[in-house]
Amino acid sequence: MAATPLKNRHVLGWLMALPLSVVLLAFLIAPIVMIAIVSFWGATEFSIYPAFQFDNYEFLFGSPVTYKVFGATLKYALITWALTLAIGFTVAYFLAFHVRSLTMQIALFLVCTIPFWTSNIIRMISWIPFLGRNGIANQTLISWGVIDEPLEWLLYSDFSVILAFVHLYTLFMVVPIFNTMMRIDKSLLEAARDNGANGFQTLVHVILPLTKPGIMIGTIFVVTLVMGDFITVRFMSGSQRANVGRLISNDIALLQYPSAAATAVVLLCTVLIVIAILLRFVNIRKEL
Amino acid sequence: MAKPKVGYTRRSLLKAGGAAVAATTLPAPMLWAQDTKDIVLRQFGTGVSNLNDVAKKVKEDLGFTLEMTALDSDSVTQRAATQPDSFDIADIEYWICKKVWPTGNLQAMDTSKIANYDKIVGIFRSGKLTPDSEIAQGTAPHTVGFVDGPGGTSFADEETGWMTLIPTIYNADTLGIRPDLIGRPIETWAELLNPEFKGKASILDISSIGIMDMAMVCEAMGEIQYGDKGNMTRDEIDKTMAIFTEAKQNGQFRAFWKTFDESVNLMASGEVVIQSMWSPAITAVKSRGIPCVYQPLKEGYRSWGGGIGLSSSLSGMELDAAYDYINWYLSGWVGGYLMRQGYYSAVPETSKDFMTENEWGYWFEGKEATDVITSPTGDKLAEAGEVRDGGSFYDRMGSVACWNAVMDENQYMVRKWNEFIAA
Incomplete structure (x- = not known):
């Protein structure tokens, strides 16, 4: 008799997990499996045919361009991460510890989200007239007498790409860090003070360790967003620079779906490895 | 039927019932004509x-x-x-x-x-x-x-x-330039890679068309003699890409463009003074009051x-x-x-009846406009007294050097193109 309720409980448990499993299976697992399968297919100029061949991977790993492009992608991710972290941490610290009233905190936090009320393509493209050869930035600098000739590297360069990335993704760093900072018990800071720690020591030994999960979540957001991006790199570099996303989008435009799928699989693995490494440092789950 | 057509049978069955069935067996002209509007x-x-x-x-x-x-x-x-x-x-x-x-x-x-x-x-x-x-x-x-x-x-x-x-529509393409920012005559495709325009040139990022522009440039420079620009060998593709990759790494190009609007913005903002361009894009730049010329070049058109x-x-x-x-x-x-x-229209003489004499003279015969030229949507394209860049139909279509093409080595070219963009 005791077995029946137990069994029922199992059935019930499975049933409750079913909707989510189905959704994940249909919209996450199935597409990825599909991409992995297609990556072994062959392509002619206007069609793809089922096959099991390693041509796509062979070409991918055989081309020096691939390594260069993956290198560039990691470089963008690393620099963007460092800058968004520095800015995001500072902003979150200011909001969490310097602003005292909760109303003010919420108000200022909302102010941070204002840029997100427009599409990110628009936020990105609006940099172009600003940074251009005859743009506002160059004209202002010239009128101040700082420079004589317009700065060419402001637009269509790595600089402009990273600037756009930082602009687009800093908020993804601010939000999780702010969130964890708000949950730090204020009495810990007082205790640090009482024990003679100065502001900097408190920051390094108390706040920073306690904020790690937030930093990690923000890091995962930023790294995955930057590594998967293609449109920012295309617009801000004037198609002059490439990252993995652009490699994939070029392949798709030229109807080389299997080759695009192979690149996507390699990119997916790279991102998963990066995240796995990150998770070794911090146990996010414990902190959620 | 492989393709359910417009509901011809279905709709006419609903409408005319048995009459339509009769029509399919005994097609009466009256019914056919009546059904045209359903097509x-x-x-x-x-x-x-x-x-x-x-x-x-x-x-x-x-x-x-x-x-x-x-x-x-x-x-x-x-x-x-x-x-x-x-x-x-x-x-x-x-x-x-x-x-x-x-x-x-x-x-x-x-x-x-x-x-x-x-x-x-x-x-x-x-x-x-x-x-x-x-x-x-x-x-x-x-x-x-x-x-x-x-x-x-x-x-x-x-x-x-x-x-x-x-055939319905065709045209001859060439380089677009900003005469006000260049200030001297441009006569050859080779100018695209002239170091004078370092950081101020652009080419389009559509491989099948871009490669032809590249070939026009390399040939004009005297660097490569092509057997057939429209059907290059692997060796010719490699050499062409090498020349352009070097130019790219030396900072010759400000940007590459993929869409019509991008080409217009690059030119209008002065980021670029010489680039591959399409005819209506020139018009779009001009309509903002910025001088822009669809420059005829001695090697001919693509x-x-x-x-x-x-x-x-x-x-x-x-x-x-x-x-x-x-x-x-x-x-x-x-x-x-x-x-x-x-x-251009495939049968220009029939189009003549649908254009004013001024329009026909300007667009087809390469004559001075006698009055303002406007587009079909009403934008002003040219003032009286202006002449079309490149002149008449026979001048322009008569000096075509190559047609857009797809090569036997297309897939190889596409891969090389991808490398060029990433280089």
């Missing part, structure tokens, strides 16, 4: 000639409905090759036809049913604009314009009476042409309607509309 032809193609004004005019003049879908040239190729049941009429470029024809998704057209066939410009028939012109390199339209018979799969060398595409192809599953009444549409297309109204945008 829907689905056309897709690049944005250049997929104009809503055309669909509207078709409804007015011919009675049936034309549904238009505009796509970029890569998607057009893909759709024509992989989804034959998704369209009735394909409005594609000749080089796309070369790729797509072997799939058997298009059917050849009987030229005896084309009223104005004899008046179609020589380029699309014998390949020669005038009896003594030379045929340019690349995928020249007449080389993929004919097949041996209704079911022919390989292209014929001469006029056979069975056409793959009925030309392109488009035409209408019929889906192989088109038959019966829809096929007749499609022929009506083609005949209407060549009868002048569309030609006039396109020519007033700076393109």
